[in-house]
Amino acid sequence: MRTKWEALSRLFPLGWPWSREVAGAAGALAGSALLAVCLFIYRLGSAVDDLYRQTGRHAWEQDLIPGALMPSYPQILGGALIFFAAAALALALLSIAHFLYHRQGARSDYLMRRLPQRWELARRCLGGSALLLACTALAAAILFGLFFICYLAFTPAGCLPPDVWAATGG
Amino acid sequence: MLDLKNVKKTYLGGSTALDGVNLSIGPGEIVGLFGENGAGKTTLMKCILGLLRYQGEIALDGQPITPKNIARLSFATCEHSYFPALTAGAHRDFYQEHFPRFRGKRFAALMDFFQLPMGKAVRSFSTGQKNQFEVILALSQGADYILMDEPFAGNDIFNREDFYKVLLGILEPEETILLSTHLLEEVQHFIGRAVLLHQGKVAGDITTLELEEQGRGLMDFVKETYQYKADRVSRALGELTDRE
Numbered sequence: 001m002r003t004k005w006e007a008l009s010r011l012f013p014l015g016w017p018w019s020r021e022v023a024g025a026a027g028a029l030a031g032s033a034l035l036a037v038c039l040f041i042y043r044l045g046s047a048v049d050d051l052y053r054q055t056g057r058h059a060w061e062q063d064l065i066p067g068a069l070m071p072s073y074p075q076i077l078g079g080a081l082i083f084f085a086a087a088a089l090a091l092a093l094l095s096i097a098h099f100l101y102h103r104q105g106a107r108s109d110y111l112m113r114r115l116p117q118r119w120e121l122a123r124r125c126l127g128g129s130a131l132l133l134a135c136t137a138l139a140a141a142i143l144f145g146l147f148f149i150c151y152l153a154f155t156p157a158g159c160l161p162p163d164v165w166a167a168t169g170g
Numbered sequence: 171m172l173d174l175k176n177v178k179k180t181y182l183g184g185s186t187a188l189d190g191v192n193l194s195i196g197p198g199e200i201v202g203l204f205g206e207n208g209a210g211k212t213t214l215m216k217c218i219l220g221l222l223r224y225q226g227e228i229a230l231d232g233q234p235i236t237p238k239n240i241a242r243l244s245f246a247t248c249e250h251s252y253f254p255a256l257t258a259g260a261h262r263d264f265y266q267e268h269f270p271r272f273r274g275k276r277f278a279a280l281m282d283f284f285q286l287p288m289g290k291a292v293r294s295f296s297t298g299q300k301n302q303f304e305v306i307l308a309l310s311q312g313a314d315y316i317l318m319d320e321p322f323a324g325n326d327i328f329n330r331e332d333f334y335k336v337l338l339g340i341l342e343p344e345e346t347i348l349l350s351t352h353l354l355e356e357v358q359h360f361i362g363r364a365v366l367l368h369q370g371k372v373a374g375d376i377t378t379l380e381l382e383e384q385g386r387g388l389m390d391f392v393k394e395t396y397q398y399k400a401d402r403v404s405r406a407l408g409e410l411t412d413r414e
Contacts, residue, residue, distance in 0.1 A: 014264060015255030105254035105293055110245060114219050115268050118237040 011127030013101050014108070018128060025091065025132045029139055032083035036140075039080040040147050044154060047071055051159055070155045072166040073148055080147070084140040088133055095129035171196050172218070172315055172346070177226035179213050179370075187213040188224065189370035197314065198343050202357050203350040204392060205367035211350040212247075214367065215317045219245055230315070241269050244313035246305045248320040254293035258286060261307060271312025276340060280306045283336060297324040305333065309340070318349045327356075334360045358388040366395050 012018035047070055052062040070076070102109035102121070112121035152160075172195040179188040187210045195201055203211050217224040220235055230239050245251060252261055258281060266272045281288060284302045286295070292303055305321045322330045330353070338360065341347070351357055358364075358378065366374035374395035381391055 013253075014260070015253045106250035106252055107247065108251055108253045110219075110221060110247065110249070110251040111253075113221060114240050114243070114245065116237050116241045117268060120268070 008128075008131075011123065011131055013098050013124045016098065016101055021094065021128065022132070025087070025135070028087045028090065029084075029136060032087050032136075033139060033143060035083045036080045036143055036147075040077065040143075040150070043076050043078055043080070044147075044151060047076055048154055048156070051156060064156055064159070068159060069161045070151075070159050072161050073151050073164045074167050076151055077144075077147060081140050081144065084136055088136050091129045091133050091136065095126050098125035098129065171231055172348075173227070173229045173232075174214075174218070175227040175229075177214070177217055177224055177228060179210070179217055179222060179224045186370050188217065190226070191367075191370070191372055193365065193372060193375070195315070195346060195348060197346055199363055200341075200347045200361045201349065201363045201365055202354075202361035202388075203348055203365050203367065204352075204354060205373075206396075209367040210370040211367055212319050213370075215245065215247075215319050215348070215350065218317065219243060241271065241312070242314045244308040244311040244316050246308035246316070246318045246321045248301070248323040250300060250304050252292050252300075252304060252307060255291055257289050257291055258303060259288045261292070261303075262288075262310075265307065265311060269311045269313075273310045273312050277306060277310035280309065280336070280340075284332075298326065298329055301325050302329070302333070309337075314344060315346045315348065318347065318351075320351055321349070322351070322353070330356060354388050354392060364388055364391065366392060368396060 008022070009018055012021065051064055051068045051070065053065050055061045055063050099109075102112060102125075109121065112124070115121075151164075172193075174191050174193040177188050177191040177193075178186070180186050187208075189210075191210070191214060203214070205211050213222060216222040218228055218235070220240065228235055230242060233239055235243065253264075256264070262272075262274070262277055265277075266274065280302075284299070284306070286299055286303055286306070292300060295303060301322055301324055305318065308316050308318065308321075322333065325333075334357070337347070347361075349357060349361065361378060363377045364374070364381075365372060368374075374391065376391060378388070381388060
């Protein structure tokens with residue numbers, strides 16, 4: 001386990017508080033996922049509600065509107081995954097911070113640039129961000145798939161639009 | 171042998187820092203690199219290390235300087251190239267990992283001699299200690315050519331004297347030093363050769379042995395090479411006081 005952590009530390013600049021960065025990124029990822037789930041549930045719930053009309057005084061007394069269709073999946077999804085994009089942007093900016101770190105208080109970039117290992121500086125400035133970016137993309141992709149499964153599962157039979165991937169209309 | 175052939179460097183603004191420098195430095199030499207501010211000393215060192223792009227040729231034993239042979243060069247700069255947040259011990263580990271010829275024994279001995287703490291972050295060191303540490307790293311890397319750019323800026327005279335003595339004591343015959351400094355008189359007994367840069371060109375290149383034979387001091391040589399006018403200050407003062 002310790003060696004794995006050591007390997008991870010090699011993807012960040014020397015002396016950089018990388019464990020804090022990883023914890024922060026994990027927090028941002030969890031927050032993004034939570035917000036995405038909340039937003040998707042709200043949008044999916046609203047869209048499903050719109051398929052029904054009230055027939056009685058109670059909430060459960062409702063009928064499916066004949067011919068009503070669900071909006072397409074992209075329309076339901078909306079900007080639910082936008083928080084992941086924001087997290088990705090922050091990670092990209094962090095890689096710039098990694099480079100600038102080598103000029104703070106000293107020019108350690110001089111040392112890094114004259115190492116026999118040509119890619120050491122690039123690895124330490126971009127490696128960690130790239131790994132976290134990949135985790136962000138993976139988390140977004142997993143949610144994208146899970147949301148689609150939910151979309152299919154919660155849409156009443158016969159209410160799926162002809163093109164579930166249509167970006168507009170539906 | 172470190173060979174520089176017609177090395178030119180022009181910065182983006184168009185200013186010429188190096189204007190066709192030709193220089194050869196052999197193994198074991200201790201060379202002082204002198205020149206006024208802006209003469210091109212720092213630029214020259216950065217070009218040798220590949221930190222700046224340049225025109226011309228720089229070769230180490232006939233080979234261009236690449237990651238394959240870059241470990242044969244080390245660098246101590248007044249800008250400092252360590253990691254301020256790291257301890258001296260962490261620097262040692264990093265150097266040991268990246269430079270196969272790292273001299274651990276020399277590192278430990280120099281750290282001990284200058285009484286530098288091994289477990290404290292380098293940013294907590296005094297200015298003098300930071301300079302010492304920078305030079306210790308350059309000397310311990312295991313390089314054949316050690317480039318030093320104003321390494322003692324901010325150190326007191328006793329500190330510098332100590333360093334010259336230690337340097338002379340520890341250097342092995344094949345180790346080469348290229349030392350850029352303004353402290354001419356201080357280093358004249360330490361160096362074996364003086365190279366003078368002026369406006370990006372080599373304006374003078376002489377061994378201290380030749381100087382001795384000619385009965386001249388290093389300062390005289392520098393003044394002659396730069397055509398320094400000794401009465402410059404008195405004339406300027408005279409003109410200024412006349413005007414007033």
